[in-house]
Amino acid sequence: MRGVIDASSAGAESPRRSLEAPSPRYGEKAIKVFLGACGGLSVLVTAGIVLSLAFGAIDFFREVPVHEFLFGTTWAPSFSPSHFGVLPIVTGTLNIVFWALAVSVPVGLASAIYLSEYAPNRVRKTIKPMLEVLEGIPTVAIGLFALMFLRPLVADVLPFLDWGGVHSIGVAGIAVGLLIVPLVASISDDAMRAVPRGLREGAYALGASKLRVSLRVVFPAAISGIVAAVVLAVSRAIGETMVVLLAGGARAQITGDPTASSQTMTAYIGQTATGEIAFGTIAYYTIFAVGALLFVMTLIMNLFAIRLVRRFREVYE
Amino acid sequence: MSTDEKAPPRTARTRLAVAGARATTESVLGARSRGDRISNRLFQAVLLLGLSVAIAGLATMVIWAFVEGSPRLNTALFTAGPSTLNIEQAGYRPAILGSLLVIGGVIVLILPLGVGAAVYLEEYADKSRWWNRLFELNIQNLAGVPSIVFGILGLAFIVRQPLGLGFVPAAGALTIALLVLPTVILAAREALRAVPPSIREGSLALGATQWQTTWRQVLPAAMSGILTGVILAVARAVGEAAPLLLVGAVTFVTFDPSFFDPGFTTLPTQIFDWAGRPQEEFQVLAAAGVLIMLALVLVMNSFAVWLRNRFEQKW
Numbered sequence: 001m002r003g004v005i006d007a008s009s010a011g012a013e014s015p016r017r018s019l020e021a022p023s024p025r026y027g028e029k030a031i032k033v034f035l036g037a038c039g040g041l042s043v044l045v046t047a048g049i050v051l052s053l054a055f056g057a058i059d060f061f062r063e064v065p066v067h068e069f070l071f072g073t074t075w076a077p078s079f080s081p082s083h084f085g086v087l088p089i090v091t092g093t094l095n096i097v098f099w100a101l102a103v104s105v106p107v108g109l110a111s112a113i114y115l116s117e118y119a120p121n122r123v124r125k126t127i128k129p130m131l132e133v134l135e136g137i138p139t140v141a142i143g144l145f146a147l148m149f150l151r152p153l154v155a156d157v158l159p160f161l162d163w164g165g166v167h168s169i170g171v172a173g174i175a176v177g178l179l180i181v182p183l184v185a186s187i188s189d190d191a192m193r194a195v196p197r198g199l200r201e202g203a204y205a206l207g208a209s210k211l212r213v214s215l216r217v218v219f220p221a222a223i224s225g226i227v228a229a230v231v232l233a234v235s236r237a238i239g240e241t242m243v244v245l246l247a248g249g250a251r252a253q254i255t256g257d258p259t260a261s262s263q264t265m266t267a268y269i270g271q272t273a274t275g276e277i278a279f280g281t282i283a284y285y286t287i288f289a290v291g292a293l294l295f296v297m298t299l300i301m302n303l304f305a306i307r308l309v310r311r312f313r314e315v316y317e
Numbered sequence: 318m319s320t321d322e323k324a325p326p327r328t329a330r331t332r333l334a335v336a337g338a339r340a341t342t343e344s345v346l347g348a349r350s351r352g353d354r355i356s357n358r359l360f361q362a363v364l365l366l367g368l369s370v371a372i373a374g375l376a377t378m379v380i381w382a383f384v385e386g387s388p389r390l391n392t393a394l395f396t397a398g399p400s401t402l403n404i405e406q407a408g409y410r411p412a413i414l415g416s417l418l419v420i421g422g423v424i425v426l427i428l429p430l431g432v433g434a435a436v437y438l439e440e441y442a443d444k445s446r447w448w449n450r451l452f453e454l455n456i457q458n459l460a461g462v463p464s465i466v467f468g469i470l471g472l473a474f475i476v477r478q479p480l481g482l483g484f485v486p487a488a489g490a491l492t493i494a495l496l497v498l499p500t501v502i503l504a505a506r507e508a509l510r511a512v513p514p515s516i517r518e519g520s521l522a523l524g525a526t527q528w529q530t531t532w533r534q535v536l537p538a539a540m541s542g543i544l545t546g547v548i549l550a551v552a553r554a555v556g557e558a559a560p561l562l563l564v565g566a567v568t569f570v571t572f573d574p575s576f577f578d579p580g581f582t583t584l585p586t587q588i589f590d591w592a593g594r595p596q597e598e599f600q601v602l603a604a605a606g607v608l609i610m611l612a613l614v615l616v617m618n619s620f621a622v623w624l625r626n627r628f629e630q631k632w
Contacts, residue, residue: 043451048474144607203460273562273565
C-alpha cells in the first residue's frame with residue numbers, strides 16, 4: 001500500500017504532461033461526422049420508404065375509400081368498372097404463408113435439432129455451409145424450378161386433385177417454404193446452442209434419453225429464439241415476390257384450394273410494374289397502397305421477431 | 318447489464334431442470350428401455366429425414382437446372398442478344414452486361430457506406446444515446462423489409478423525383494445497394510466485434526488517435542469477416558429481381574447497356590421475362606440462364622464460406 005502511494009507521489013514531481021491532443025484534429029472530427037452520416041443513412045432510407053409509400057397511398061385513397069380497400073372482396077384494379085377490395089390478394093398471401101410454414105417449420109426445426117443436439121462436429125461443419133448456400137440461391141431460380149419441375153411433379157404424385165392451369169398457390173407456397181428452411185434452421189440452431197451445457201448435463205445425469213433432453217429441456221429453453229425464427233419466416237413468406245410471381249398465378253381470388261391459381265400482394269405489385277403502367281393513373285397508385293399494407297404487415301412481424309431474439313440472447317449469459 | 322445478475326435466469330433454469338428431472342425420473346421409474354430406445358431411434362430418423370429434405374431440395378434444383386438448361390449451353394448463350402425469332406441463337410449478353418453494371422455500382426456504394434456505418438456503430442457510437450439505438454433498431458428492421466418495397470422506393474424516389482435518374486442501370490444499382498446495405502452493416506459489425514478490445518487499447522495507449530486505431534489496427538483485423546459479408550451481399554444482389562422489375566430492368570434490349578442511359582435488363586429479370594413466354598424453347602433458355610446464375614452465386618457463396626473458414630481467427 002505504502003509503496004504504491006510513494007511511487008505515485010514520486011511521479012508527480014516530474015512535470016505533468018497534458019494528455020490532450022496537440023492539435024485540434026479536425027480530420028478526426030470530419031471522419032466521425034462522415035461515419036455518423038453512414039449510420040444515419042439507414043434512417044433516411046426508412047424515411048424515404050415511408051414517404052414514398054405515404055404519398056402514393058394518399059393519392060390512392062383520395063379516389064378509393066379506405067374501407068372499400070380493406071374490406072372489399074373483389075380485386076380488379078385494371079378492369080372497368082374497377083374494384084379495389086384488397087382481401088383476395090391478402091388471402092393469397094396468407095395461403096403462401098400457410099404452405100411455406102407447413103414446409104419450413106418442420107424441416108427447419110428437424111434440421112436445427114439434429115445440427116445442435118445430434119450431429120458430430122464434422123457433419124455439422126459440412127452441413128451448415130450447405131444450408132447457407134441454399135439460402136443464397138436466387139429466388140428467380142426457385143420460382144422457375146417450382147413452375148417447371150415441382151408443379152408437374154406434385155401433380156403426378158397427387159393426380160386425384162383437380163389441377164387446373166400451370167399455376168398453383170400451394171406449390172408456390174411449398175417452394176417459398178424450401179427457400180426459408182435455412183433461415184428457420186440457422187436461427188433455431190443458434191438459439192438451441194445458446195442453451196448452457198449444464199442443463200443438458202443435469203438431465204443426462206438423471207438418466208434422460210437424448211430425445212427427452214432435446215424436446216423437454218433444450219427446446220423449451222430455446223423457445224423464444226425458435227418463435228423468433230418462425231416469425232421471421234412468416235415475414236419472409238409475406239414479402240417473397242419472384243416465386244409467387246412465377247408459380248402462384250395472376251388470378252386474384254379468395255380460395256383455400258392449394259391447386260388453384262391465386263395472386264398475392266407482392267405478385268400484384270410485380271406484375272403491375274412489368275406491365276405498361278402510366279404514371280399518375282389509379283393503377284400506378286394501387287402499387288403504393290398495396291406496398292404500404294405489405295410494409296406495415298412485415299414491420300409488425302419484424303419488430304416482434306427482433307424483441308424475441310433479444311430476449312433469448314439475454315436469458316443465459 | 319444488471320439484469321444478468323438478477324434472479325430470473327436462475328429460476329428459469331431451475332424450472333427447466335426440474336421439468337427435465339421430473340420427466341426423466343418418471344421415465345426411469347416407469348417402463349423404460351425397449352420402447353424408449355425405439356422412440357429415440359424413430360426421432361433421430363425423423364430429424365435426419367427433415368435435414369435430407371432440405372439438402373435434397375438444393376441438390377434437385379441444381380441437377381434440374383443442369384438437365385434442363387444444358388442443351389443450350391453454347392457460346393451464343395453468352396455472346397448473343399435476346400431474340401424472339403431466332404430462339405436457338407438467343408443469348409444473355411445485354412442481361413449479363415446489365416447485371417455487371419448494377420453489381421459494379423452496388424459494390425462501389427456498399428463498401429464505404431456499409432463499412433462506415435458499421436465502424437460508426439461499433440467504434441464511435443455512444444450506445445446510451447437514443448439516436449444510436451434508433452439507428453440499430455432501424456437497420457435490423459430494414460433487413461426485414463420485403464425487397465419489392467425497395468423497388469417502390471426506387472420507382473418513387475430514384476427513378477422519378479427528387480433524384481429523377483430515369484429507368485437506367487444506375488437507378489437499379491442504387492436501389493439494390495440500399496436493399497443489401499443492412500446485410501453488409503450487420504455482417505461488418507459482427508466482424509468488428511470479434512476484434513478483441515486489447516488491440517484497440519494497445520494502439521490508443523501508444524498515442525494513436527481513434528481513427529488511426531480503427532484504420533490501421535481494427536479494420537485490417539476484421540477485413541476477412543467484412544469481405545465475407547460483402548461477398549454474401551453481392552451474391553444476393555446478383556440474384557435479386559423483384560425491385561428491379563419496378564425500376565425498369567425488364568426492357569427488351571438488344572444493345573449493350575450503359576450506366577446512365579435508359580433501357581437495361583439483368584440476368585434474373587431476363588430469365589423471368591423468358592419464363593413468362595409460353596413456347597418450350599424459351600423455357601429451356603430460361604433454365605440455361607438459371608444455370609449461369611446458379612454457377613455464379615454458388616461460386617461466390619462458396620468463396621465467402623471458404624474465406625470465413627480460412628481466416629477465422631482465435632484471439
